[in-house]
Amino acid sequence: MKIAWVGTGVMGASMARHLLDAGHDLVVTTRTKHKAAALLDAGARWAATAADAAADADLAATMVGSPDDVRDVVVGPSGVLQTLRPGTLLIDFTTSDPSLAVEIAQRAEDAGVESLDAPVSGGDVGARAATLSIMVGGTTTAYERALPIFGLLGVTVVHQGGPGAGQHTKLVNQILIAATMVGMCEALVYAREAGLDARTVLRSVGGGAAASWSLEHLAPRVLDGDFAPGFSVEHFVKDLGLALDHAHRLGLDLPGLSTAAGLYTALRDHGGGRDGTQALVVEVARRCGLRWP
Amino acid sequence: MKIAWVGTGVMGASMARHLLDAGHDLVVTTRTKHKAAALLDAGARWAATAADAAADADLAATMVGSPDDVRDVVVGPSGVLQTLRPGTLLIDFTTSDPSLAVEIAQRAEDAGVESLDAPVSGGDVGARAATLSIMVGGTTTAYERALPIFGLLGVTVVHQGGPGAGQHTKLVNQILIAATMVGMCEALVYAREAGLDARTVLRSVGGGAAASWSLEHLAPRVLDGDFAPGFSVEHFVKDLGLALDHAHRLGLDLPGLSTAAGLYTALRDHGGGRDGTQALVVEVARRCGLRWP
Numbered sequence: 001m002k003i004a005w006v007g008t009g010v011m012g013a014s015m016a017r018h019l020l021d022a023g024h025d026l027v028v029t030t031r032t033k034h035k036a037a038a039l040l041d042a043g044a045r046w047a048a049t050a051a052d053a054a055a056d057a058d059l060a061a062t063m064v065g066s067p068d069d070v071r072d073v074v075v076g077p078s079g080v081l082q083t084l085r086p087g088t089l090l091i092d093f094t095t096s097d098p099s100l101a102v103e104i105a106q107r108a109e110d111a112g113v114e115s116l117d118a119p120v121s122g123g124d125v126g127a128r129a130a131t132l133s134i135m136v137g138g139t140t141t142a143y144e145r146a147l148p149i150f151g152l153l154g155v156t157v158v159h160q161g162g163p164g165a166g167q168h169t170k171l172v173n174q175i176l177i178a179a180t181m182v183g184m185c186e187a188l189v190y191a192r193e194a195g196l197d198a199r200t201v202l203r204s205v206g207g208g209a210a211a212s213w214s215l216e217h218l219a220p221r222v223l224d225g226d227f228a229p230g231f232s233v234e235h236f237v238k239d240l241g242l243a244l245d246h247a248h249r250l251g252l253d254l255p256g257l258s259t260a261a262g263l264y265t266a267l268r269d270h271g272g273g274r275d276g277t278q279a280l281v282v283e284v285a286r287r288c289g290l291r292w293p
Numbered sequence: 294m295k296i297a298w299v300g301t302g303v304m305g306a307s308m309a310r311h312l313l314d315a316g317h318d319l320v321v322t323t324r325t326k327h328k329a330a331a332l333l334d335a336g337a338r339w340a341a342t343a344a345d346a347a348a349d350a351d352l353a354a355t356m357v358g359s360p361d362d363v364r365d366v367v368v369g370p371s372g373v374l375q376t377l378r379p380g381t382l383l384i385d386f387t388t389s390d391p392s393l394a395v396e397i398a399q400r401a402e403d404a405g406v407e408s409l410d411a412p413v414s415g416g417d418v419g420a421r422a423a424t425l426s427i428m429v430g431g432t433t434t435a436y437e438r439a440l441p442i443f444g445l446l447g448v449t450v451v452h453q454g455g456p457g458a459g460q461h462t463k464l465v466n467q468i469l470i471a472a473t474m475v476g477m478c479e480a481l482v483y484a485r486e487a488g489l490d491a492r493t494v495l496r497s498v499g500g501g502a503a504a505s506w507s508l509e510h511l512a513p514r515v516l517d518g519d520f521a522p523g524f525s526v527e528h529f530v531k532d533l534g535l536a537l538d539h540a541h542r543l544g545l546d547l548p549g550l551s552t553a554a555g556l557y558t559a560l561r562d563h564g565g566g567r568d569g570t571q572a573l574v575v576e577v578a579r580r581c582g583l584r585w586p
Contacts, residue, residue: 183472
């Protein structure tokens, strides 16, 4: 299949590589060309713009940074919808705005193109290993048509509903993670200040009702002062902003989400944007007049 | 061993039963005698007060409702420290105040009695199955002496430090759970209001970075509107109050904990005290002007 792939950041490059390895014919474009170098070396062709990439594609896939980027590469003057032929398929893998996904679905339909919003979770590790969870919004027809592609990228592929439902599901995922991270970081600061040995505490609390993926995988990094990003604070701030925005539009007052978004925003504003989400412990400690580690 | 057991509520009755079944000689007392009926039928003897129960005991164990209850049955005028002989052992399994644990350890030492604070997690199921996590504070000597008893009750038995360290560890456990529950309930309300099918959403988010014990075990109950208590809101409010109190004493400002404690307190004040902690979804919905289920 001829595939136009837009966006070759850490996630996008790994995902595109799986499609290339499966024998698909890839045309790639991304903001900074050198980030596509490995794909070009492996046989992908380069296009100057998203519209150029999509000109003779059967499928256009986008994995970019923000809703503004999605708007740019999909419906902008050099976006894929300028050139995608009727009968083709468009998949946006970016974690983006559910309302934008609905708008894109409508514009795609007007152009005779089927479209899906399909944000993922699983991070850079999941992208490399093709073990992503893919949350899909759009028509059943488009979903079934995309399944062979999704199967090359992830292991948990679930159709969540019509346009935007994939994005809403991803925001649910982020609401869950945010609260768990707040609890984890507050708990670890409390443990240290109460004079406990946090690693010993984890032996008691890690296997029962307090257990979580975050506690298992990120608490050890917090205790090591290892803030290397699996997922960066600045991206999480973007996602939590989307979640808060849509919660407000739905008339929802979610104090846990507000608290988490406030803490992560403060962490970014204090210079932690490029750190991993586990660096929240620094902000929790800072509010208490403490340093971490 | 002659064991005085004080407190035969849901947790205490199951725990005491394991000691009885292991061949220990039990004398029990509790506020409401009929709650000890099964233990008495199984061979335990009854005592009118904690002091009476402890009069010829080698070990006194307490599992009561609150720090005030602990104070009453341990250091009160009819408490176990009135009668426990020098050289005996005292274990408080109640989730209680770390400062009270320190005070009790001092008073016990004055009486020549070794003491441990040993709150548990694992709930009624863990108590019945003897799979509790036991978080122990006190001297190493006392800890090692109590290990054969702990081994009859739990599978994860960890010495966390000196007097009060068990209680602090349990509060860390509750801080973790509280935040996770807030995130879970907010996420499920968001999912419903965004038009998603929450069970389908759980297929996407349940296995990755958003995974938690709460999401796996309690989200299905939330979706069923099943608020039967594994652990009750009123007990959780007590625990979160202890955690907040000690956070303040340690000079810590923990906004996630404050948010969770506020929500759970409001839920109790709205009549949900006897429900399980998963009923928090009702309070989250109520704040948004919604009903759940």
